[in-house]
Amino acid sequence: MMLLNVAGQLDPSDSKRHITYGFQLDQPAAVMRIRFAYWPKLLEDDGQAMEFIMESIDSYVAPEHQGPIREGWRRYLPLKNLITLSMDDPNGYRGACHRHDAEQSLFLSEQEASEGLMPGKLALGEWNVMLSAHAVVTERCSYDLSIWTEEADTA
């Protein structure tokens, strides 16, 4: 049964923002499945990337060490979008998948779960899924997210 099916679009101003979607689990299920994807993953425009990198060097590297790091700026290529997903069931946190994969197929069940998520009862009630936009470096970044359940016999 489909519980959530959403899509969205982000831009660099969405960096450092959490986006939360709530959904209801009304019927007992054996497995909850999550598919999350975002694109593009990489900032292909080296000129744009160079600007971001130089800004980072200005903000974060001590002035006396900036010279050689500026020269070697290409070692930070390619810059990437990073959006991570975390879950909450009606009783609390169910884990996060902090990794760079731009396409993730995840599942939750009582005995097992995808790495990062915690196995446990699929409690009925209000659930939340949170997307954390750690960095959006491309002009546009699209995502889609769907969550559905499967019954015991199809699990």
Added chain:
Amino acid sequence: MRWLASELHTHTLHSDGRQSLRELAAGAAKLGFDCIALTDHNTMSGLGECEQVQQETGIVIIPGMEWTTFYGHMVTMGLQNFVDWRKAGRSDIHEGISMVHGQGGLAGMAHPFRIGSPVCTGCYWEYEIRDWNDLDYIEVWSGTFASVKPENQRAFALWTERLNAGIRIAATSGRDWHEQKHTDEPLSVTYLGLDDEPGTIAQQAVRALAQGRASVTIGPVVTMEAESGGTLYGIGESVSVQNGADLIHLHVKIDFSVRQTLWELPEQDFSLKITGNSGTLAQCAAGSTDQIYEFSIPADGHIWARAELWGIVKGMRTMIAFTNAIYIS
């Protein structure tokens, strides 16, 4: 006292590591570690196999989690329950730290000066700190061959500056270990001094860090005791001085027997320094054999002291080991 060879910053497949907990612990055992803290990004789901892996590998596993947020990475360890990392805005990390403490955990700044977003998202510490006494430690040596990296030298200088300001805060190393890949670069080890109080070894290790009983090295372990008025004080403890004119006697021990064959330093005259709030208080040459060195420093005007071992590593003169501070009050 038993000094537990620990790696306090690690990741597995449960976040962005490329290793299972089993592979991580087996790799740690091969490198002579006794203990790891599992500090996956924003999840503690990897601890599911903790008991079994401890038994299989003999490696003590401290439960932890690296808060991997927009404004900084904060390593937490020693807590059993999850604390929500998602609510902390730039000016309210103290609420998060209090919740970590409430769960019996410790909180430390991870690689505070690593380049930040978008190159490495949230890697540079940007949280406002209103009370430094709230943080338990700073990871001053991050990665491999840590002591020569400018970002770590900045972190080390930050630690020294905080000590000078009268803050009692510990310093650690952490490889930020993501995969089983051989490196020829020196590995840092944080040795944690275990007490005889009750609890598991993991709990003793967390308590050691909470009390600043830690010594960091890429080779020999350096430990120190201070003697004043007939009483001995260990690393992390506070020497109480009755009379400002008193001398404090420091006994510094260098132990080359640890993790034998797993590290190598060229034969040389090392330099052993005692550093405190007024800079270098004393120094002498040190050879490559186990030995205890004695120093006397005036108590007057000093609020902390640590030992540092310096030498040549891969052609570079650098710090090889340092103890945490002994405080003077």
